[in-house]
Amino acid sequence: MNRKELVDAIQKHTEVARADVDKVLGSLIQHTQVTVKKGDRVSLVGFGTFERRDRKARVARNPRSGETVKVRATKVPVFRAGQSFRDVVAGKAPAPKLTAPKAASRSGNSKATTSKTKAATSRAAAKAPASRAAAKAPASRAAAKAPASRAAAKAPARTGGRKR
Secondary structure (H helix, E strand, C coil), X not given: CCHXXXXXXXXXXXXXXXXXHHHHHHHHHHHXXXXXXXXXXXXXXXXXXXXXXXXXXXXXXXXXXCCEEXXXXXXXXXXXXXXXXXXXXXXXXXXXXXXXXXXXXXXXXXXXXXXXXXXXXXXXXXXXXXCHHHHHCCCCHHHHHCCCCHHHHHCCCCXXXXXX
């Protein structure tokens, strides 16, 4: 799952605007990066912990030539999954069920709400074609008789019966 797919999934699950979900996710990533760069840890209970580890300078060996190479000291980000995350992945605990969000109850007249919904539905129906077949129907008879592709135009016509 990439970022776009994650944003779309969260948007469908929470019914929050896609742009808002993308902003929140971007902010989460940025704040995590800044905090870990400073050397602090970001701990999300039930998910995991992001932290920085310092690697010492060392001598490594080039596997192709066998030559020794000096590697500088560096800082690397590390993610450690939380216990409940590990249990779900290992199959020891059931995966959380992604349930649809509950509709928010509106205060006010329910008849007014249903009439607004019906009006919006009828407007959408007026814009949409009457059926899927009508939407896929060709614009003219010539288009209906034209083959779908060049390969279909060159291919011999097949008959369902026996040759006589």
